[in-house]
Amino acid sequence: MQIFWVTLSAALAIAIPALATAWAQSRIGPAAAASLAEKPELSTTVIVMLAIPETMSILGFVVAMFIMLRAGG
Amino acid sequence: MIRTMRRVRVMGPRRELERTLGVLQDLGSVHLASPPRLPALNPSPATRREQRLLRQLRTLAADAEAARSLLGLADVPPAGPVPDPAPWAAWARQARRLRHGAEQLGERRQRLEEERALLGKYREMLDAFSGLFEAGHLPAAVRAYHIVLRPGQSAVVEPLRQALTEVLDSAFELRTRTLSGGDTALLLLVPLPRTGRVERLLGESGVQEVPLPAGYERATAAEALPRMRARLEALPPLIEEVEAGRKTQGAAAATVLPPMLAATRDAISRLEAVGLAASTRSAFVVEGWVPAPDLPALGQALRERVGPEITLEELPPGVDVDAPVVLHNPRLFRPFQLLVEMMPLPTYGSIDPTPFVAVFFPVFFGLMLGDIGYGLMLLGLGVLLHRRSGEGTPLRAIAQIALICSVFTIIFGILFGELFGDAGRHLFGLHPLVLDREEPKDIVAFLVLCVGIGGVHVILGLVLGVLNALHGHRKQALGRGLSAVMILLVVAALLAAVKLLPGQLLTPVVVALLIAFPVLVIAEGIVAPVELLATMGNILSYARIMALGTASVMLAVVANRLAGAIGSVVVGALFALLFHLVNFALGLFSPTVHALRLHYVEFFGRFYSPGGVRYRPFTHWRTH
Numbered sequence: 001m002q003i004f005w006v007t008l009s010a011a012l013a014i015a016i017p018a019l020a021t022a023w024a025q026s027r028i029g030p031a032a033a034a035s036l037a038e039k040p041e042l043s044t045t046v047i048v049m050l051a052i053p054e055t056m057s058i059l060g061f062v063v064a065m066f067i068m069l070r071a072g073g
Numbered sequence: 074m075i076r077t078m079r080r081v082r083v084m085g086p087r088r089e090l091e092r093t094l095g096v097l098q099d100l101g102s103v104h105l106a107s108p109p110r111l112p113a114l115n116p117s118p119a120t121r122r123e124q125r126l127l128r129q130l131r132t133l134a135a136d137a138e139a140a141r142s143l144l145g146l147a148d149v150p151p152a153g154p155v156p157d158p159a160p161w162a163a164w165a166r167q168a169r170r171l172r173h174g175a176e177q178l179g180e181r182r183q184r185l186e187e188e189r190a191l192l193g194k195y196r197e198m199l200d201a202f203s204g205l206f207e208a209g210h211l212p213a214a215v216r217a218y219h220i221v222l223r224p225g226q227s228a229v230v231e232p233l234r235q236a237l238t239e240v241l242d243s244a245f246e247l248r249t250r251t252l253s254g255g256d257t258a259l260l261l262l263v264p265l266p267r268t269g270r271v272e273r274l275l276g277e278s279g280v281q282e283v284p285l286p287a288g289y290e291r292a293t294a295a296e297a298l299p300r301m302r303a304r305l306e307a308l309p310p311l312i313e314e315v316e317a318g319r320k321t322q323g324a325a326a327a328t329v330l331p332p333m334l335a336a337t338r339d340a341i342s343r344l345e346a347v348g349l350a351a352s353t354r355s356a357f358v359v360e361g362w363v364p365a366p367d368l369p370a371l372g373q374a375l376r377e378r379v380g381p382e383i384t385l386e387e388l389p390p391g392v393d394v395d396a397p398v399v400l401h402n403p404r405l406f407r408p409f410q411l412l413v414e415m416m417p418l419p420t421y422g423s424i425d426p427t428p429f430v431a432v433f434f435p436v437f438f439g440l441m442l443g444d445i446g447y448g449l450m451l452l453g454l455g456v457l458l459h460r461r462s463g464e465g466t467p468l469r470a471i472a473q474i475a476l477i478c479s480v481f482t483i484i485f486g487i488l489f490g491e492l493f494g495d496a497g498r499h500l501f502g503l504h505p506l507v508l509d510r511e512e513p514k515d516i517v518a519f520l521v522l523c524v525g526i527g528g529v530h531v532i533l534g535l536v537l538g539v540l541n542a543l544h545g546h547r548k549q550a551l552g553r554g555l556s557a558v559m560i561l562l563v564v565a566a567l568l569a570a571v572k573l574l575p576g577q578l579l580t581p582v583v584v585a586l587l588i589a590f591p592v593l594v595i596a597e598g599i600v601a602p603v604e605l606l607a608t609m610g611n612i613l614s615y616a617r618i619m620a621l622g623t624a625s626v627m628l629a630v631v632a633n634r635l636a637g638a639i640g641s642v643v644v645g646a647l648f649a650l651l652f653h654l655v656n657f658a659l660g661l662f663s664p665t666v667h668a669l670r671l672h673y674v675e676f677f678g679r680f681y682s683p684g685g686v687r688y689r690p691f692t693h694w695r696t697h
C-alpha cells in the first residue's frame with residue numbers, strides 16, 4: 001500500500017508543475033510568436049522566457065526524486 | 074573585455090572633407106559620431122553637386138539591386154578590384170538596362186506560368202472526354218456544355234438527366250467522369266435549336282458551365298480543346314527558353330554587378346557621412362571613436378594620404394559615456410562572444426562577461442549531458458560544422474562552442490562512467506570515477522554539487538556587480554557586496570546547523586546576519602530582503618543541472634534496456650540507435666537553453682548593465 005502512495009505522491013509532484021508549466025508556456029508561446037514576427041532580434045529573450053516556467057517542472061522533478069529516494073526507491 | 078576606445082576629432086579644410094572621409098573609409102576603424110556641438114560650427118550641408126550625385130547613386134543602387142534580385146544572384150563582394158574612378162554614367166546605363174531586361178524576362182515567365190496553370194485546369198476534362206472531341210465525332214449542329222461538379226453536387230446528375238429526358242426526349246447526350254480530386258466532369262451535348270431550354274434547366278439545377286479561357290471563348294469546345302492541348306504542350310519549352318535567357322543574363326551580370334554594387338554603396342555611405350561632419354565656411358570637423366590600438370595608424374594615414382593640413386586630436390577622457398562597444402577576448406574565449414552578443418551589449422566601461430561565460434557554459438553543459446558517447450557525437454558534429462563554416466562567421470563560433478562543450482561532455486562522461494548511459498558499463502566495464510548518476514545516494518550528492526556551483530556562480534555575479542557599481546554607484550556596490558556576504562553567512566549557518574561546519578560557528582554567524590540585514594535595507598531599500606530571497610531562489614535554480622543530467626542518463630538507460638528486451642538483435646540495435654539519437658537531440662537542445670538561461674537570468678542579473686552601442690566602423694561595404 002505504501003508504495004502506491006509514494007508513487008502517487010512522486011507522480012503528482014512532477015505532474016502538477018508540468019501542467020502549470022504547460023499552461024504558462026501556452027500563454028507565452030503565442031505572445032512570443034507575435035513578438036518574433038515583429039522583432040526577430042528578440043529571439044534570445046523569447047528562448048529565456050520559454051525556459052523560465054520550466055523551472056517549475058524541474059523543481060517538481062527534484063521533489064519527486066526526493067520522495068522516491070526517501071521512500072527507499 | 075571591452076576594448077578601450079578613444080574619442081578623436083579630425084579637422085581640416087572643407088575642400089578636403091571628401092578625401093578625408095575616403096581615407097577613414099579605407100582604414101575602417103572609425104565609428105563616426107554625431108556632429109560636435111561647438112560655437113560657430115554648423116552641421117555640414119551637402120553641396121548641390123553632392124546632393125545630385127547622391128540621388129543618382131541611389132537610383133543606380135536601386136536598379137542594380139533589383140537586377141541582382143530578379144536574376145537570382147547572391148549579394149557577394151566583388152572578386153577583383155573595383156575600378157577607381159568608377160564609371161558612374163556607364164554603370165547607371167548598364168544597371169538600368171540589366172533591370173529592364175530582367176523585368177521583361179520575369180514578366181514573360183510569369184505570363185507563361187499563369188497560362189500553364191489556367192490551361193492545366195482543363196487538362197483532366199480534356200483527358201476525360203478526349204474521344205468525343207476528335208474530328209468527326211461531334212456533329213456540327215450540336216452544342217457542348219462542360220460542367221464540373223464538386224464532390225457534394227454529384228447528386229444533381231440523375232434529376233438533371235430526368236428533366237432533360239422530359240424536355241428533349243432522347244435528343245441529348247449526357248456523360249460523366251469522376252476526376253482525381255473527387256470532382257465530377259459532366260459533358261452535355263444538345264441540338265443547337267434547343268439550347269435555350271437546356272440553359273434554363275441547368276440554371277434551375279444550380280450548376281454552371283466552366284467558361285473557356287481567354288482567347289478561346291469564340292471557339293466551340295471541339296475547336297478549342299485540341300488547341301488548348303497543343304498550347305499546353307508548347308508551354309514548357311517556352312518557359313525553359315525564358316529561364317535559359319535569364320541564366321545567360323545572370324551569368325553576364327554576375328561579373329558586372331558585384332563591383333558596381335560595392336562601389337555604389339561605398340560612395341553613398343561616404344556622401345551620407347558628410348552629414349555627420351560639421352563645418353564653418355572653410356573648415357570641417359569630424360568626430361568619432363576609434364579603438365585605442367588603431368589610433369597611431371589613423372594619424373599616420375591621414376598625414377600621408379591627405380596632408381599636413383589635417384589635424385587629428387584625441388579628446389580627453391571623461392566623455393566616453395556614449396562610446397561604442399567592441400568585445401575583444403583571447404582566442405579561446407572569442408566564440409562565446411556570440412552568446413553574450415545575443416543579449417543587448419554591455420555599456421562601455423562595464424564588465425564584459427565573455428570570459429566567465431566561456432568557463433561556466435561548457436561546465437554546465439558537460440555536467441548536464443556528461444556522456445562519452447554523446448560527447449563524441451557532439452565532437453563529430455562540431456568538426457563537421459567547423460569544416461563547413463567560414464572564418465569569423467557565427468556558424469564557425471557555434472562549431473567552436475560545440476567542440477569545447479564536447480570536450481567537457483567527454484570529461485564529465487569519464488567522471489560519471491557513462492557511455493551511452495550504462496552501455497559502457499556492460500560492454501567495456503566502465504566505472505564512475507566521481508559520481509554514479511544512477512545511484513540514489515549519488516543523486517543527492519550531485520544535487521548538492523550543482524547548487525554549490527550555483528552558489529559560487531551567483532556570488533561571483535554579485536562580486537562583479539560590486540566592481541561594476543564601484544565606478545559610480547557606491548551605495549549600490551555596498552548593497553550588492555552585503556548581499557554576497559549575507560548569502561555566504563546563510564550558507565555557513567545552514568552548514569553549521571547540519572554539523573558540516575563546527576556547531577560553535579552558528580551563533581556568531583547568526584549574529585553577523587542580524588547586523589548585516591539592517592545595513593542591507595539601508596543601502597538597497599525595503600526591496601533588499603525580497604531581492605535577497607530571489608537571489609537564494611536563483612541559487613536553487615541550479616538544481617536544473619542535476620535534474621536535466623539525471624533525466625538524460627535515465628533516458629539513455631531506458632533506451633539500452635528496451636533494446637535488450639527486444640528479441641531480435643538487429644531490431645534491438647536499431648531501436649537503441651533511434652532512441653539514443655532522440656536523446657542526443659534533446660541533450661543538445663535542453664542543456665544549451667538551460668545553460669543560457671542560468672547565465673542570462675541568474676548570473677547576468679547580478680551585474681550586467683545592458684545598453685551599449687554596437688561599434689560600427691565607417692568602412693567599405695565589401696568588408697562588412
